[in-house]
Amino acid sequence: MTAYIIRRLMYLAPIVFGVLLVTFVLFTLIGGDISQQIAGKHADAETIAEIRHEYGFDKPLFVGHKPLEGDEAVWESEKEGFILALKNERRTQMEEKAARKAEKSGSRTIEPVKEPQIAEYQAKKEWLSDLFWKRVRDKQSGQAWEMVDFDSQFVAHFTKAFTFRFGRALDRERIGEKILRGIGPSVSLTIPMFFGTLIVSISFALVVAFLRGTVWDHAIVILCVAGMSLPYLSFIIFGQYFFAYRLDWFPIFYAPDQPMGYSVVLPAMIGMVAGLGSNLRFYRTIMLDEIRNDYVRTAFAKGLTARRVLFKHVLKNAMIPIVTSVVLSIPYLILGSLLLERFFGIPGLGYLMFDAVSSRDFFVLNALTFIEALLIAFFTLVADVCYAWVDPRVKFD
């Protein structure tokens, strides 16, 4: 068992590496440079350069080239000429592109191209790259090697993740603080919701499985399918309007002067009802598989009551899939519920995630994705270990 857990923990390493690589590709390579967005719509090049520096966007992506002693002075003397040459090169490219475009669209006139803009840091990057390859070609490989700069965006991405120091969000608040603050509200919403759904749907599933083939069974299955087909949002909109506003049984929105517990009752119930359809059907299938077994018939034949058969014998044997789904749900519980939190103003992680998506806050998204991935990997392991606990037949070899 211990060996198995250790082995599984070692498997985590490549998974985490993979996750980091994927988040890096998603948020840094594809997401692009958001310094413009941070700087505001009226920003000038200098402010953007400053922001790029502060957030490390000016570092090389994976590995880059850094100047050696003496190179800086050469750069200063060659700077102007190099930028000019680069501009000319860029202009020629643009002119060729414009000519091709005109040809393609059948237009007779070729649009004059705009003056290419090249920032100094871009030019310097290219210059250093040229210098690096020149040294490699000239077999000055020792010097070229010394130029390799490992202080890259990718390394920073790793360091941030492993030290759990995610830095500041776009609104300049510490991401760690944001996340810690959000866990409480999220969990206070999702845990009652989750256990409520679990208890209600398992109890109903047992009853429905027992009544299989009757009108009740059909009616409940139809209701389940109907519930699953309705969009989640419609439950929220209806629930909020009817129970909170019309009937005034619950608060419409999280009120800071009231305890969190009071504000989460309605969203938790809405979440329960919305999730009931799929859960009930899932557990009904499991129960049906179980209820057809020989031991159930034997138990009934022995004269045990229906309640005893269902809750003592059937439920115990149906535990494996139930435990799997429960344990695997835990990471999602921590992450909260995007829509419920947004509509009811519960300041949890779901709300944070929604906000980060709409404001393109890649720093927050990155942190949340990484934490979530870790949790999922960890709880998958826990689920596997739990099998042994509920089913003695499972062995770890």
Next chain:
Amino acid sequence: MLAVVFGGCKPGKPSAGREEMVLNQRLEANIQTLDPADVGDTSSDGVCREFCESLYAYDYLKRPHQVVPELAAAMPDISEDGRIYRIGVKQGVYFHDDPCFAGGKGRQLTAHDFVYAFKRLANVRVQSKNWYIFDGRVVGLDDFRNYTKTCEKDKVDYSRPVEGLYAEDDFTLVIKLHRPWPQLIFWLAFLPTAPMAREAVDYYGPDIILHPVGTGPFVLKQWHRGVYLEAVRNPAYREVYYPSEGAPGDAEAGLLRDAGRRLPFIDRVFWRVVVEDQPRWLLLMRGDIDINSIPKDNFGQAVSVVNDLTDEMKRRGMKMQLFDEPSTFWLGMNMSDPVLGSNKPLRYAINYAIDRQRFIEIIQSGKGRLAYGFVPPAMTSYDEGLKDWSPSRFDLQKARAYLKEAEKIHGGPIPKLRLAIGRTGTAQKQTLQFLSRCLTEIGLQIETELYDWPAFLEKLRTSDNQLYFSGWMADYPDAESFLGTFYGPNAPWPNSSNFHNSEFDAVYEQVSVMPDSPRRTELYRKAERIVIEEMPCAFVYHRVGYIIYHDWLDNLKADPYKAEAIGYGQLRYYKVNTQKRTNYRNNVEMKN
């Protein structure tokens, strides 16, 4: 159990104390920052304005808008050539009490605090979103900015002199400009030019965004980011009185009842962040928030076909104000695009193809006015004569005729055109659908593209677009704000249609240094006609703003320049009849 766990973090009850006057405000977006130098969005601006003041402000009641001194002792003393501003700073104004000051007592405001604040905008290490205000304007300030580039963060020497920005004595601020800049007065009424206490910046470091230490009528009490803010009346606020003169009709509307009374009236303000429309509307109906804009889905419930409140709203005692926003929305055409830029008849065809009246009815629920040009009717230089002259109108026959001509110029059928919009909500999708249907109606082929807002801005900035739906809202009551969006050197931003016209540019350069005069208005109109004639944009509509609020809120006058952010930044004038609110809340029928 949860109640016990989370009960600990509950703030003071909003309705504590009988005489306390509490206002329940709503925010439609998160507050990003409360540092005036860092403010770049409407919500942050509105809230921060309750804590920080600037040299000048707009008269609360008078229309057209009139600049009045706020922290300045009087209107600026401007040199003959319009280049030197000498501004007296009010004496006896104190910063909020804050631990950053010696003994926790706010110190007196001086002209040095303005010098520091403006230099802070220029400091590149601060990464202010608002440097553009002074960029290339004040003598020596750009050099100061260059100097900050050589400094480490937090090592900038603010005592370094700037030729065109200094305090002559403790209460006189001097600003010297490279060339006349009549709009400076509006920028001095702008939140980012609010004075900063150096003590606060040094004390709080990067967390200054959480601590607005200003001179305003309210003091921030607590801020739970993303959830709510609470502010209380500043007990040391100087003597400021409700205006005793207003615009015609203000007296009849009861807006002068409190004339001459000391401000502010409200003791406590709550801002709740409610991003989704439905809960915000339900909270308004319940009486839990006092004021709101009207969400699209609830428009029919609130406003009747004749632009009046519905009976249901009247029964609830709701009030509504309508106002022309200083905004214009247009279908922009990228002039640097080879298909559109060199084909004027094509641009005319697109212009004539848009059924603006139906656009306003369907997409805007009637909340708009037809646009004949870009200067909106809310501005004094609005040109009534455009209505008859402007080609900016819907005419299918003309559209088709121009399209034929355009195809001749192009040498074949017009290729498929891309039509882009920023933001990806339902309203934007409907806008695109509508516009693309108008254009396909005359035989054009359109491909629609939806981008999120930052991506859309990026497209405009790099001119990677053909047709796009966009607009502009004036920052200040001067049409110069609009003219700048067509000035050649401003391409591609804010001149996102990449419009280049030497005649227009010459007029713009002439008017941008002219103080207000009938001659200037005449030139504004001339410039506007040059643009319309060249048609880099098909002007579609000017938005009409709506605001709805409960009748227990008094002294509310909509400010079009705040648009959907109504009630942001002017709370000192508001008054709440708490008895009325209690009655409403206790009346079950009203509530539901």
